[in-house]
Amino acid sequence: MAVKVDSVDGNPKTNPETKRVLVRAERNDELKITTVVSNFEDINVPDFVKVVQRLMTYYGPKLRVEADDEQYLVTAPGPDTQALLWRQEDSAWHKAAEIRLDFTGSLPEYDICPDCGETLSTIAHERRAAIGACEK
Ligand SMILES: [Zn+2]
Structure with missing residues (x-):
């Protein structure tokens, strides 16, 4: 407890x-x-x-x-x-x-998407975030 x-x-x-x-x-x-x-x-x-x-x-x-x-x-x-x-x-x-x-x-390895606030756990999401194109 x-x-x-x-x-x-x-x-x-x-x-x-x-x-x-x-x-x-x-x-x-x-x-x-x-x-x-x-x-x-x-x-x-x-x-x-x-x-x-x-x-x-x-x-x-x-x-x-x-x-x-x-x-x-x-x-x-x-x-x-x-x-x-x-x-x-x-x-x-x-x-x-x-x-x-x-x-x-240890901390989780993923960074956070600045657009949608979720973790960048897929390459696709990471790429979209990198160019500011996350559409979530
Ligand atoms: Zn995102």
């Missing part, structure tokens, strides 16, 4: 590691929950989660993650908060905790 802290060193902004995870995490990446800022539902927040799916929404990236056969969602509500961890119950998502995350291993 990840360690809970009472305050986030006086800085309410999303920390750089968490931001990097939200921008760059892809399917199968292993993530570590480094800090539990708030535990709204008093759940056992897992130490590590694995990315199942990356979703791009109007409001920004959203990660479907899993740990110990439990499914969770990680969202980034805004620049002034840490990431939110949602857990599923009765086919609804419940806001369970506010967390900080980091990659467990």
Whole structure:
């Protein structure tokens, strides 16, 4: 179970590691929950989660993650908060905790497309981005 802290060193902004995870995490990446800022539902927040799916929404990236056969969602509500961890119950998502995350291993090798904000995981996408022609 990840360690809970009472305050986030006086800085309410999303920390750089968490931001990097939200921008760059892809399917199968292993993530570590480094800090539990708030535990709204008093759940056992897992130490590590694995990315199942990356979703791009109007409001920004959203990660479907899993740990110990439990499914969770990680969202980034805004620049002034840490990431939110949602857990599923009765086919609804419940806001369970506010967390900080980091990659467990080395950073993913892909860069981010400046146009659409997604990772440049294909050569075609990389080429389009290089000439400013991404149409996503
Ligand atoms: Zn793109």
